[in-house]
Amino acid sequence: MHILVIDGHHVEAEFRQKFGPEHEYTFISTEHQGKDEWLEIQQSVAEAAASAGTAFCFSRVGTHSSPYMVVSGFQLPVFVEIQTESTADIQRFDVANAATATYFGFCGLPTLLNRPLLEVSLTHEADREKLAATCAALGTDYRVVEDRVGLVTPRVVCQIINEACFTLQEGTASMQDIDLGMRLGTNYPRGPFAWANAIGVERVYAVLEAMWHDTHDERYKVCPLLKRQALRGEPFGV
Structure with a gap:
């Protein structure tokens, strides 16, 4: 599977250890200095998302930017690191893509990612089968926890x-x-x-x-x- 990873450079080694060498990875940072650079980042994300099977969005320390700003509109499952908001919060804010986006929360803090079980949360119970299929393709076991800020x-x-x-x-x-x-x-x-x-x-x-x-x-x-x-x-x- 091709995995798009947004703002995950700080855990790149741990992320690759977690999911293994059988996948293709694209790591993209959303840190930018101006409008032109932001447009280039959006273009890079769109190109990578076109062939990706899923995306992982990590929280950026010290910013209030939300992952849906770069993944909104893409028809692929999106795992969002849960630190300061729940997946329900993110999907509620992503009005433009609320009908088609599939968001899962996940635990992505350094040292807590590469574990036998991927800690995840669901926004909608109807997405449980899609979560199971996505995790099977990723080759990881998982555990669903309550969709709350900070997970467990x-x-x-x-x-x-x-x-x-x-x-x-x-x-x-x-x-x-x-x-x-x-x-x-x-x-x-x-x-x-x-x-x-x-x-x-x-x-x-x-x-x-x-x-x-x-x-x-x-x-x-x-x-x-x-x-x-x-x-x-x-x-x-x-």
């Missing part, structure tokens, strides 16, 4: 990182001790601060901010320490 795994992992930030901020333990304790005590692959760096502190912050605005649940209220690191664009010093 990103929400859980980002919440763990946030709690670790509160622990550090309160002076209960050092950053190194927290990371070591979580790796040895819970058998996590990384400590929360190393994991935040691997995912990208700004992405962790974006997920938590979106969850807070969606639920107003105190669990997702962003720790000031985490917010400061994200706004500065700095990783944790582990």
Whole structure:
């Protein structure tokens, strides 16, 4: 299958590992400086989409651009990374293409993509068969979760990182001790601060901010320490 990947250069290696060498890949960035460059990007996307079997759209940190801006009108299944909005939100905004577009949500955060199960969400129950057929063509097992901001795994992992930030901020333990304790005590692959760096502190912050605005649940209220690191664009010093 030919897979069109939009704004996924930061996880290109992980993406190729996930789906394997038997597919053809086209990676396109939507970052642009002006109208002419944007028109060139749209043309490149249209040309790639003409032969693609499916598309994956990743969220861009620090922007409010939505994937449907470049994939609207294409007759192929589109997987949209769920960080700050649900697939229902995206399809509702994509008025021009709402009748024909098929959107699936997916978990695409770095370190959470290349897993045995692709974490996905449905906008419409009627799309379940199309999802099954598309994932079969991709050669991946999948698990359908509720179509909510943050899906499941990103929400859980980002919440763990946030709690670790509160622990550090309160002076209960050092950053190194927290990371070591979580790796040895819970058998996590990384400590929360190393994991935040691997995912990208700004992405962790974006997920938590979106969850807070969606639920107003105190669990997702962003720790000031985490917010400061994200706004500065700095990783944790582990």
